[in-house]
Amino acid sequence: MKYFVGALLVGFIIFCIVMAISSSKSKKKVKKELKSKGASLFIALPHTAGLPVPEHTLCQLYSYPDRIEINAKGTQFNLMKTKITDISMTSDMEIQKQYVSSAAGAVGGAMLFGAVGALIGGRVKEKKIKEVHHYLIFTYEKDGSVDYIAFDATASFIPAKKFIDEFRSSSDGSIKKVDL
Numbered sequence: 001m002k003y004f005v006g007a008l009l010v011g012f013i014i015f016c017i018v019m020a021i022s023s024s025k026s027k028k029k030v031k032k033e034l035k036s037k038g039a040s041l042f043i044a045l046p047h048t049a050g051l052p053v054p055e056h057t058l059c060q061l062y063s064y065p066d067r068i069e070i071n072a073k074g075t076q077f078n079l080m081k082t083k084i085t086d087i088s089m090t091s092d093m094e095i096q097k098q099y100v101s102s103a104a105g106a107v108g109g110a111m112l113f114g115a116v117g118a119l120i121g122g123r124v125k126e127k128k129i130k131e132v133h134h135y136l137i138f139t140y141e142k143d144g145s146v147d148y149i150a151f152d153a154t155a156s157f158i159p160a161k162k163f164i165d166e167f168r169s170s171s172d173g174s175i176k177k178v179d180l
Helices: 002-037 103-121 157-168
Strands: 041-049 058-063 067-072 075-080 084-101 124-142 145-152
Antiparallel strands (some): 058 067
């Protein structure tokens, strides 16, 4: 038995090492590809609103010196950086209420106090679940009016924030300010 546990532990350690090496190689490959394309940032996010593609379409966003390139299932969109007025992150919180009953509580209550204990132990309880969603939003000028493109950045919050940081820092290091 102890040999089996030892073999499992060694197998797990080897698996972790292989995954770390593989992950490192794929990151280097992406950085090399970005450099060859001339892009400074890349991220893949699901589309939420603002483009003529279905919601939840996985889009690849590339940041070039003059534009943000968005590839969505074979369609390419170019958002010129001179048109962008803001790139921001926003979030919403969704609170769901679920009503659950405890089967284990009902059995335990029945064993201790009979039918009344089963009723009390298995009573319905309210359970609240909070879900926070983060969105990366590009605000830009389109034909003299303000428009936006939004992506769900819940799973990629930190990489998405790099687009904001890049936008906010200009060549002299100051923050761009836009009067509306």
